[in-house]
Amino acid sequence: MADTIRDASGTDSAGEDTGTERETGVHSTSTSTEVETRSEAPGTAVVRPDAIPNPGFPPERLRVTDLDPREEKKAERAVSLWFGLGIFGAIAAVAVYVAFPLGNGDPDVNRWTTFGIGMGIALGLLGIGFGAVHWSKSLMEGHDLVEQRHTTRGSEETRARAVEVFSLGNKESGFSRRKMIRNSMIAALVAFPLPGIVLFRGLAPREDPNELLKFTMWKKGTRLTRDPSGTPIKASEVTIGSAFHVIPEGLNETEDRLEEKAKAAVLLMRLRPQDLTISSGRESWSYDGIVAYSKICTHVGCPVALYEQQTHHLLCPCHQSQFDITREATVIFGPAKRPLPQLPIMVDDQGYLVARSDFREPVGPSFWERENS
Amino acid sequence: MTIDTQGPVTTTHGQERAEDASVVGRMANYLDERTSLSGAVKFLGRKIFPDHWSFMLGEVALYSFVVILLSGTFLTFFFQASMSEVQYDGSYIPMKGVEMSAALQSTLNISFDVRGGLLIRQVHYWAALLFVASIGLHMLRVFFTGAFRKPRELNWVVGFLLFVMAMAEGFTGYSLPDDLLSGNGLRIIDGMVKGLPVVGTWISYLLFGGEFPGTDIVGRLYTLHILLLPAIVVALIGIHMVLLIINKHTQFAGPGRTNDNVVGVPIMPVFAAKAGGFFFIVFGVLMLVAATVTINPIWNYGPYDPSPVSAGTQPDWYIGFADGALRLVPPGWEFLIGPYTVSMNIIVPVLALLVLLGAVAAYPFFEAWVTGDRREHHIADRPRNAPTRTAIGAAGLTFYAALWAAASSDIVATHFRLSIESVIHLCQALLIAGPFVAFFVTKRVCLALQKKDREIALHGFESGRIVRLPGGEYIEVHQPLSEYERWRLVSYEDYQPIMLRPDRRGRITAGMRARARVSNWFFEDRISPVSRPELEASQHH
Numbered sequence: 016m017a018d019t020i021r022d023a024s025g026t027d028s029a030g031e032d033t034g035t036e037r038e039t040g041v042h043s044t045s046t047s048t049e050v051e052t053r054s055e056a057p058g059t060a061v062v063r064p065d066a067i068p069n070p071g072f073p074p075e076r077l078r079v080t081d082l083d084p085r086e087e088k089k090a091e092r093a094v095s096l097w098f099g100l101g102i103f104g105a106i107a108a109v110a111v112y113v114a115f116p117l118g119n120g121d122p123d124v125n126r127w128t129t130f131g132i133g134m135g136i137a138l139g140l141l142g143i144g145f146g147a148v149h150w151s152k153s154l155m156e157g158h159d160l161v162e163q164r165h166t167t168r169g170s171e172e173t174r175a176r177a178v179e180v181f182s183l184g185n186k187e188s189g190f191s192r193r194k195m196i197r198n199s200m201i202a203a204l205v206a207f208p209l210p211g212i213v214l215f216r217g218l219a220p221r222e223d224p225n226e227l228l229k230f231t232m233w234k235k236g237t238r239l240t241r242d243p244s245g246t247p248i249k250a251s252e253v254t255i256g257s258a259f260h261v262i263p264e265g266l267n268e269t270e271d272r273l274e275e276k277a278k279a280a281v282l283l284m285r286l287r288p289q290d291l292t293i294s295s296g297r298e299s300w301s302y303d304g305i306v307a308y309s310k311i312c313t314h315v316g317c318p319v320a321l322y323e324q325q326t327h328h329l330l331c332p333c334h335q336s337q338f339d340i341t342r343e344a345t346v347i348f349g350p351a352k353r354p355l356p357q358l359p360i361m362v363d364d365q366g367y368l369v370a371r372s373d374f375r376e377p378v379g380p381s382f383w384e385r386e387n388s
Numbered sequence: 389m390t391i392d393t394q395g396p397v398t399t400t401h402g403q404e405r406a407e408d409a410s411v412v413g414r415m416a417n418y419l420d421e422r423t424s425l426s427g428a429v430k431f432l433g434r435k436i437f438p439d440h441w442s443f444m445l446g447e448v449a450l451y452s453f454v455v456i457l458l459s460g461t462f463l464t465f466f467f468q469a470s471m472s473e474v475q476y477d478g479s480y481i482p483m484k485g486v487e488m489s490a491a492l493q494s495t496l497n498i499s500f501d502v503r504g505g506l507l508i509r510q511v512h513y514w515a516a517l518l519f520v521a522s523i524g525l526h527m528l529r530v531f532f533t534g535a536f537r538k539p540r541e542l543n544w545v546v547g548f549l550l551f552v553m554a555m556a557e558g559f560t561g562y563s564l565p566d567d568l569l570s571g572n573g574l575r576i577i578d579g580m581v582k583g584l585p586v587v588g589t590w591i592s593y594l595l596f597g598g599e600f601p602g603t604d605i606v607g608r609l610y611t612l613h614i615l616l617l618p619a620i621v622v623a624l625i626g627i628h629m630v631l632l633i634i635n636k637h638t639q640f641a642g643p644g645r646t647n648d649n650v651v652g653v654p655i656m657p658v659f660a661a662k663a664g665g666f667f668f669i670v671f672g673v674l675m676l677v678a679a680t681v682t683i684n685p686i687w688n689y690g691p692y693d694p695s696p697v698s699a700g701t702q703p704d705w706y707i708g709f710a711d712g713a714l715r716l717v718p719p720g721w722e723f724l725i726g727p728y729t730v731s732m733n734i735i736v737p738v739l740a741l742l743v744l745l746g747a748v749a750a751y752p753f754f755e756a757w758v759t760g761d762r763r764e765h766h767i768a769d770r771p772r773n774a775p776t777r778t779a780i781g782a783a784g785l786t787f788y789a790a791l792w793a794a795a796s797s798d799i800v801a802t803h804f805r806l807s808i809e810s811v812i813h814l815c816q817a818l819l820i821a822g823p824f825v826a827f828f829v830t831k832r833v834c835l836a837l838q839k840k841d842r843e844i845a846l847h848g849f850e851s852g853r854i855v856r857l858p859g860g861e862y863i864e865v866h867q868p869l870s871e872y873e874r875w876r877l878v879s880y881e882d883y884q885p886i887m888l889r890p891d892r893r894g895r896i897t898a899g900m901r902a903r904a905r906v907s908n909w910f911f912e913d914r915i916s917p918v919s920r921p922e923l924e925a926s927q928h929h
């Protein structure tokens with residue numbers, strides 16, 4: 016290695032040599048633009064015999080610390096000072112750690128401990144960092160060295176030996192001669208990971224997801240209750256223009272609260288009945304201008320919960336799909352395609368809002384088997 | 389073979405020679421006699437590293453990964469990757485008694501009850517952001533300087549995989565605390581997966597261990613986040629470094645530098661001191677930021693709940709382009725084939741992202757096919773000297789930027805008081821037209837800069853000094869260049885379009901035609917470097 020490294024400074028003619036070598040060496044032997052199979056083919060590169068030659072290395076410039084012993088001393092002190100600051104920082108971090116116990120949950124104390132310890136550690140690190148970099152730049156032997164490159168491919172001899180190794184392997188094992196052994200081995204190797212893949216079926220429970228995705232907690236008679244308190248809602252409490260975040264009664268007590276909520280969350284609004292366009296078959300799904308729609312976006316499932324009272328539009332905060340409540344939550348903008356599913360509702364004999372049934376279609380993001388029931 | 393007879397002889401020789409009596413010397417001898425370590429030192433110790441500020445981007449990525457490993461390991465001692473419900477009983481008063489998962493509670497405990505815990509969380513997070521950012525910038529450096537050319541194509545692919553892994557690490561980490569934002573991110577993933585044709589429903593079901601959100605996902609992502617993905621990242625970094633040593637570093641053109649040498653400082657001691665020092669600086673700066681700037685204050689967000697609104701929240705910056713891709717789909721892209729739902733509003737953005745990533749991975753092979761150049765390249769291009777490549781890069785960046793901007797469409801809309809619709813339409817226009825404009829403009833700028841370089845190489849710098857000639861004419865005095873300065877301007881590769889000629893069997897295949905067309909598009913506008921006769925001519929009048 017050492018013999019290939021040369022000093023790039025001064026009058027050494029190494030630069031000249033290598034500089035000219037580049038122009039006249041291997042790379043410029045061909046001027047053809049055809050594809051060639053040789054590994055040095057220049058392709059469509061233009062190789063110019065009349066290119067300007069590499070001038071070789073410029074004379075070296077010395078640093079102040081090379082020229083002036085006082086500057087050198089100064090740099091030496093500066094490097095040590097940085098390392099000293101590093102020591103100070105590390106100790107300061109420990110001191111802050113000891114001085115400020117935590118545990119009372121006061122965000123202010125927390126912020127100051129974080130700040131104090133962090134600044135100490137940072138100083139400890141930066142001291143070492145700046146010290147080392149300053150040392151290398153101002154005091155270490157500074158001029159450039161040159162190392163020769165070699166082509167990456169192995170020497171012809173090595174490559175020939177590698178080929179020989181493989182053909183010996185082939186010959187001694189009979190790998191390509193004994194076709195039956197080879198093919199059955201490949202088949203066995205293809206077969207062996209299959210059980211591993213099948214094992215991953217165990218990642219999820221036994222049920223078919225399609226059955227689960229098509230139903231929610233809502234049933235005939237389930238009361239609409241406030242999210243998150245779970246108190247029921249009387250139709251009379253829903254004034255025109257208001258909107259309620261709704262969950263089914265009993266949701267908070269279920270075991271899989273979040274899974275159920277991710278399907279059953281509903282938004283309840285009251286509009287003037289004449290503002291609503293109701294399609295046939297849905298006449299009984301609303302009550303006196305009160306409508307309930309799934310809150311789970313039909314795009315990829317974020318909660319669609321920004322209700323604009325004036326326009327009766329619902330906006331999904333994730334990708335800005337907009338749904339028009341006056342037209343049964345059809346999409347008026349954004350990447351979602353389907354309207355939000357409507358929850359059919361009615362009023363029970365105590366005046367509370369209850370579901371008439373479950374949703375009549377799967378809620379939330381689209382999935383492949385969605386319509387297939 | 390001959391080992392047996394030679395063995396004892398070399399051993400005694402070795403013992404005799406290693407008479408260095410110092411402690412270090414004896415330790416070195418001890419190690420070497422058991423490991424042959426001296427060979428590695430001999431091979432690596434004085435390897436030469438060229439210097440340029442842009443070569444530090446990869447180093448920043450490496451060092452921030454080290455910081456991530458250190459801080460992440462500390463976090464694992466306290467973090468509980470469990471979604472079982474607990475009532476928060478830590479010391480942060482506003483959350484007392486709130487039902488949450490054990491994961492969120494332990495993250496709150498790291499933040500409020502472990503001294504220095506918040507600091508380490510924040511260092512981990514900031515280092516993660518810096519990690520992905522520096523990998524991205526490092527890739528851009530490699531792209532725009534053509535450092536991906538032979539023999540480094542494979543290392544480009546390794547680096548590309550690291551970029552993808554970094555995003556995966558970031559996303560899995562973001563999901564771990566199980567707060568409102570991370571749950572919302574997972575909800576979007578769930579919806580996207582469900583939208584994939586045929587397998588989507590089942591993949592989501594298996595991933596979440598049942599219906600969304602389930603109680604498994606945090607534990608599963610945790611295994612990926614601290615075991616599988618880091619192991620892959622470490623292995624890829626290892627390959628990346630080994631290939632770097634084998635291929636050696638590229639260098640920019642400069643006097644004395646050639647395609648056959650490396651000019652720079654040796655690993656021992658200058659590069660080691662500089663790089664080691666730089667590690668501490670990167671670490672120190674991350675500490676400084678972590679000590680002063682709060683990030684991901686989960687205590688403000690609370691536990692995940694599928695129902696509350698979260699307007700104006702943003703994913704981490706490197707996920708933005710994927711989120712933006714979802715937003716830019718026009719309404720109505722979903723239809724039925726028989727009983728099956730085909731969600732083009734998800735399939736198309738997912739495909740677009742895959743195509744973008746695939747194009748990045750494949751670019752070196754594409755360019756090699758176009759140029760047909762089989763030589764090794766160790767001199768980094770100045771971007772202007774490869775106008776078409778630079779323009780392609782600019783077009784790709786513009787595409788990415790449009791997706792990325794779309795991820796903030798709501799924030800842009802409220803900030804500039806525009807309607808959300810107009811911002812989305814603007815981003816859509818930018819996504820489609822932007823890359824073409826960027827390509828055209830960048831290419832023209834590159835060619836103009838090359839022309840200017842030619843002028844300077846031939847006639848020197850404009851000095852700004854105007855003199856009046858005896859004839860009354862005014863001219864500007866040009867200051868001549870030194871040959872060293874000139875070399876940087878005239879030493880670059882120049883390609884010409886392929887001439888379509890029949891092959892040895894007298895045929896012209898469709899592949900050859902395609903390649904000729906692409907080659908023509910690539911190299912039809914080109915500015916050749918100044919040649920010696922031109923230079924001599926310019927100096928003689």
Ligand code: HEM
Nearest residue numbers: 460461463464467509516557558561562564565614618684
């Ligand atoms: C390139 C690699 C990595 C990236 C980009 C990354 C990113 C992240 C992010 C963004 C978070 C969320 C932090 C928060 O909000 O507190 C996180 C959490 C976490 N990470 Fe990593 N990480 C990486 C590697 C690792 C490794 C190697 C480990 C362990 C050895 C680790 C351990 C953890 C733990 C335990 C948490 C949860 C603690 C918490 O949320 O505070 N990470 N990671």
Ligand code: FES
Nearest residue numbers: 312314315331334
């Ligand atoms: S989830 Fe509602 S628009 Fe994407």
